[in-house]
Amino acid sequence: MRIIREFTKGFTTELTPFRLVLGLCPTLAVTTQADNGLGMGLATTFVLVCSNVLVSLLRHIIPQKVRIACFIVMIATFVVAVELLMQAFFYPLYQRLGIFVPLIVVNCIILGRAEAFASKNPVMYSAVDGLGIGLGFTLSLTVLGGIRELLGTGALFGHPLLGASFEPFGFMIKAPGAFVTLGILLFLMNLLTSLGRKRAH
Amino acid sequence: MEYLVLVISAVLVQNILLAQYLGNCPFLGVSKQMETALGMSGAVIFVITLASVITWMIYWWVLIPLHLEYLQTIAFILVIASLVQFIEIFMKKTMEPLYRALGIFLPLITTNCAVLGVALLCIKNDYSFGEMLVFSISSSVGYALALILFAGLRERFAISRIPEPLQGTAIGLVTAGLMSLAFLGFTGMT
């Protein structure tokens, strides 16, 4: 039962970056297209699951003082592995994500989960926690990327959807669009939550 | 002249926060108060510069000769994390006032993507030592600029009537978007 709860919380109470406002840099930077968001999300999920498992396994061995350094090395290892795998198998995605692939290392979600959850929980739960949070993050990124791609270029996952008469707002795929879209999504989520709460009353 | 272009580009056109999307988590967290924003800015300038120098040396003097470029991410982050932690411990003991002003922000930026981001950009763009130094300093100054401007804006939120669901991070993000739009105006000015 607990396993299910640890998994689903990544989509509900601990949905990043909406519920836990973390991991904003990749969220903002790579979500110009839905498939970028998906790719980034999956890469992050992979690293998150692997590092959670490893941290959980080694949680009793690592001394306090070098905890951060050790965790970061483990995470970085997986990130570089992802980087290499991506170069070997998804080169165009690697090109588009660019510098943000190595920057998965410093995504606070990963280190945060490692410290907050994996270093205190058994392997199984840690893996599920990583998977849940990671997939929640992937979902958020894909949705955000979808919205920006659709409004910014009129296409979704590269397929034109809105027809030739659609005048894309270039603003959406630029930096300001990223901030504003995320802000508005956050606003809508807050609005829905408060409406839901009111109805529950 | 080249350096001037580099400075303007790094501070304004390619502002690390608002155009390159690096270091956003602390950006939204720390910008709630001007005081913390100022402390954070100082620490960011210090750490980014230091980290860039160290990683540049590691890359060009160690990794390149040994053909280990693919280890840059892991080597950089390990070095940055340890170095910053070391400085923090050192500062806390020997330079108490400085530690209070800047040092407490150090751990915050160890894992700030702006630090690793700037270090990686320096490598990616093949900067010489001088260029790397100028780029890292001006990038971090750009970060500081955006952070301080934003903190000024956010302090005004305190007395504004903001619709409830927009309060907090949501309005922060929208405002950051508008600021970013303003910085977008610098594009093409160099």
Added chain:
Amino acid sequence: MWTAVLIMGGIGCVAAVALGVASRIFYVKEDPLVNQIEEALPGANCGGCGFAGCHAAAVAIAAGKAPPNICVGGGPEVGARVAGIMGMEVVAKEPELAATDCCGGQRAAEKFFYNGVQDCRAAQMLFGGSKLCGHGCLGFGTCAKSCPFGAITMGPDRLPVFDPELCRGCGSCVRNCPRGIISLVSSTAKILHFNRYTECLAPCRQKCPAQIDIPTYIEHIREGRYREAILTIKERNPLPLTCGRVCPHPCEEVCRRGVEDEPVAINHLKRFVADWEMNQGKHLEVPMAPPTGKKVAVIGGGPAGLSCAYFLRRLGHEVTIYEQMPQLGGMLRYGIPEYRLPKRILDWEIEGILRLGIRVRTEVKFGDDFDLEFLRAAGFDAVFLSVGAWDSRRLGIEGEDLEGVWDGIRFLRLFHLGEPPEVGERVVVVGGGNTAIDAARSALRLGAKRVVLMYRRSRDEMPANEMEIEAAEAEGVEILFLAAPTKILGEGGSVRRMEFIRMRLTDPDPSGRRRPEPMEGSEKLMEVDTVIVAIGQSPGIDFVREDKLTGQLRVTRWNTIDAQEETLQTSLPFVFTGGDCFTGPSIAVEAIGAGRYAARCIHYFIVEGKIPPIPSRQRTLIKDSLLEHLEGVQPVPRVHPHELPVNRRIRNFEEVEHTISPDEAQREANRCLRCGLICYNRDVVEALIEEQTPSEAAAVS
């Protein structure tokens, strides 16, 4: 491959060695609580909480400046864990509770710079319309939402109501309040605070010598929150039962309702809640600061001494009261007759003060039984000298030493020493103060047929309380104005007759005072059995001994102890004074205020070594706050408590005035205009609320 392994291993090794060595060499001791909390936090240093990393957040949480659930990265379980850690540790420190603390004035000007308006009205300019402004609150409810412990609710008038039981002092509301008017206030801070000119103070609050927060406790009574009302009063006055009965309530003189209507019966309201507490049969717990280990001796257990001891104790110090009489209370016990202040009530009130842990030594006289040298040797860090003013002034006329001539204080004191004085059938009381009235009314109750009060000025100049004068007249005391005794004639050593002379008042002198002067040749004789002289008191300073430390105490020419106005410090730095022995005879509430001020000075003196001055300390009424005219105030009849009928009361010492009923208290509290709590026209605001309430109700349903 091997180079890779070597290089990474090398970097890792060097990093670990450097960190290990550094953490040894540059070891800084950390608060274990901080470490514990930091352990529980994610350590991702993401900065999402607004603090500079997890360590800084842990420090803030440990200091109570951040709520335990501040971490955005860790999610709920981290919050719960931190709250657990905090829950175990938080008890040790003095609780700081959230409270709205707007005091308007200049602080409003700091917050708003709109349209040049520099005070609370700026908020109105900003948000439009009349605004019911409790403490400058905008009524958004941000604080209620931000409270992680659910201690804040929005009251019916959309002002936050703080539940002290639930409040953990996390400060979340303080940070989130858009107006910045909530602060964490420890009871220490509240006790140490004195009115300032820069604050928004209702006139009653300015006038009250004890600086009781009158509008707030009336507000509490209005809402039926008697417990809060009592706690509000007790932040300033430990003797509400007593004051509720004997206080001449100077506050009511300046009540703004009094401008258009009769003033609010503030003192009756105070008496009402104080009686409520007593009728519960249990003393309410008051917040106490943790012990400081400092010791203070209080010499004299009158209102000033009791008040000082009470506040010092609440500030965490050890206090011992030395009293020369058999029981505590000073003038309250020995100077005020039973029919005004029943002694069982005073006993209950004093018991409530002493149960905080104050030690008492009675029947020890300062100067004879102990002295300053003894107190020093006993390890007291400071001494509060509040011996009162017990020496009666003498008339200085012939026959003053005859039998049947009493001094007023001694006369009143005898009641409580178990031997009521005997009076003749015809009694003359000389003097116009409350002591004179008390003596006259007491004489009546002892069986005197005719009691004449002789006062050398006219009724307007009489220092006694108007209500007391009226009560005395109602009971049959004759008052002879503009007369003064010149000679007391006796037979066989006892008083028989008194010669007195008529007086007239001079034209006002440059200072505006009209002095009495005798009218030559108007002497008359009067048959009299008892003469009570109550023309004023002065401190008895017979404890001053040349060869002792007390000899170094400076004394003024009025026989009061000299001390610095700002610090109440005498010429001996560790000796403080206050109350009647410093100011000369005055009313109880004055002494109570002085007691708290002395407690503040002593607290700073023994804790910090120096006493910081209070910036712009309010001493006189703030001129702008006194109005000549008030619009829109409709007269509402003032409450009149039930009184014992005259024929029943003059036979005995039963309490004359009764306490008002809860309904009456409610009604009376509603008469309060809530000055200082409301910035704008009350009628408009109430109309506005009525207008909005139904539509709101519809929206919710």
Added chain:
Amino acid sequence: MNEITKMVLVTTVICVFAAALLAGLKQGLSARIARQEDYYVRGPVIQELLKGSPNDPLADKVIIELDGEEVGVYPWIEEGKVRRIALERHGKGGYGGDVVVMTAVDLETDRIYGVRVTQHKETPGVGSRAADPVYLKRYQKLPINQEIRLTRDGGQVDALSGATRSSTAIADGVNRAAQFVLKHEEEIVKRILEKKM
């Protein structure tokens, strides 16, 4: 001291394992990564330059180690003969560092067949204009047996006005390719055909 030893040990061991894992992964994947890089970075350029070749120049790429450096050569093979080859050289002297130039040489005429820029860091809108294929047409048909230089250096190609340094770097890159082909033509052809067999 015990604690420090443990710290150092754990950290070092983790680092060593990380490095070993990554080095292994890198070794295993490097061939595939290089192919992907060719395909996605140089692929489009080669396809443009060697448009119409019957073979797949990317698949037939050979790496030639000569003069102490590795050079990838992409051939156009027709009827068993190497007709044209494309190769990448770094042109020195650009404003933002090296300009990487892909040069195609017609081996039958010993003339330049086409030029494309694959990587540069020139100022956008200024130096970057020199990477425009229209400008690069000027190199077509230049004989490789003489030094290729800009006219201002006494050569045959006009610089793009306002982008002299970028133009110089491109000319340098083309020249290096030309010199390389001139010097090693036989060796290159031999290797290509060896691989093809």
